[in-house]
Amino acid sequence: MRAIAIREPGGPDVLTEVQVPLPVPAQGEVLIAVAAAGVNRPDVLQRQGSYPPPPGASPLPGLEVAGTIVAVGEGIGLDVIGERVCSLVAGGGYAEYACADYAQCLAIPPALSMEEAAAIPETLMTVWHNLFERAYIVNGDSVLIHGGTSGIGTMAVALCRLFEITTIVTCGSDDKCRAALEWGAGHAINYRSEDFVEAVKRITDGKGVTAVLDMVGGDYLPRNLECLAEDGRHVSIAVLGGAKADLFIPKIMMRRLTLTGSTLRARTAGFKGLLVDEIRRTVWSMAEEGALRPALDRVFSLGEAAQAHALMEAGGHFGKIVLKVR
Known part of the structure; x- marks a missing residue:
């Protein structure tokens, strides 16, 4: 063959x-x-x-x-x-x-x-396992999704839309942001021209999101934690931006955050x-x-x-x- x-x-x-x-x-x-x-x-x-x-x-x-x-x-x-x-x-x-x-x-x-x-198969099973099984998101929650126009990102938006979960995505250009919004994302942030941490705080009126789906890793991790609401869940599925990060552990404890991740x-x-x-x-x-x-x-x-x-x-x-x- x-x-x-x-x-x-x-x-x-x-x-x-x-x-x-x-x-x-x-x-x-x-x-x-x-x-x-x-x-x-x-x-x-x-x-x-x-x-x-x-x-x-x-x-x-x-x-x-x-x-x-x-x-x-x-x-x-x-x-x-x-x-x-x-x-x-x-x-x-x-x-x-x-x-x-x-x-x-x-x-x-x-x-x-x-x-x-x-x-x-790959994107659906990755998103379902990590967001719905590991981050336990449900109707009415909110999620920050990095790589909003990727295969994983677009599947995450599609699934969240069907379950009435608010999505905030990051993209690398204004054109990609527009495409993500047309696909059904609730909000889109151009991470090249705007600090996504401040943007998430503005969009959520300072409350933060229920969960973060991250494929970047590296120095995104501590910034992602700033985007989480209390009792929020952070899910790592790739480390395209680096495999190590510096974290202030007491903040995780005081805000009762959960860090998890998986490979399929x-x-x-x-x-x-x-x-x-x-x-x-x-x-x-x-x-x-x-x-x-x-x-x-x-x-x-x-x-x-x-x-x-x-x-x-x-x-x-x-x-x-x-x-x-x-």
Whole structure:
């Protein structure tokens, strides 16, 4: 089958089209004929050599796919063959075929195209787990979301809008701020021209937000804590701006703040299956109705994976980037 491999750590040009054997589904897995694959920031980090796949995972990049089940592993009935599904994968999504744990598959509703479906699993599961399970946000809360026009940011806004949660996003330009507001963000702050801490205090009348979803880390962390209301929750999901921060611990204690975070790729198949099951029961009906869909920026062919990565690194996209495989 055709696939995209990482020739060596480096820039987008190290992504190379290769011919590799079809993967064989293990127990509990299905083989998906991939129609489209999502492109995510962890793919870029893996290509650069700073985010290796977990043990046992495919060395090929790609963490989410959409397509049709064409074969099954032990323990999965033949009746699922032909189902149109989207799914998380631990690796191997940039290929014509990929294996996925069947417990991590979601049936693609008619309201979504294959390209849209491929843009959902990674961001939806990341946002749901971190904001709704770890930060415990509910109707009426408020959230500060950094990277408001990223795949994660746009999914967070979409979900929060459906649950009537106020969103404040940060973006790197006025144009991006306008795009975020059009997508449904409650407020948008250009972090290049305005101090987001002061802006959040102004927007919330000094109360602060219930939660912060942060992918920057570094010196953003102490500033994020200034944006939180008392008993607020801070969730870290990436450290694009640095892996260390200086904090004044007594302030965390006095204001009863909670600091948490997670990564998804290395979690067990069992955990991911439970997460998918919760999403199926609580959120997926919104996708079936057409109310929940991803912001889709651009679709490239599989052979254009390098161009897709270059676009992501340039930072000019809004929402998700997808590879069309067939």
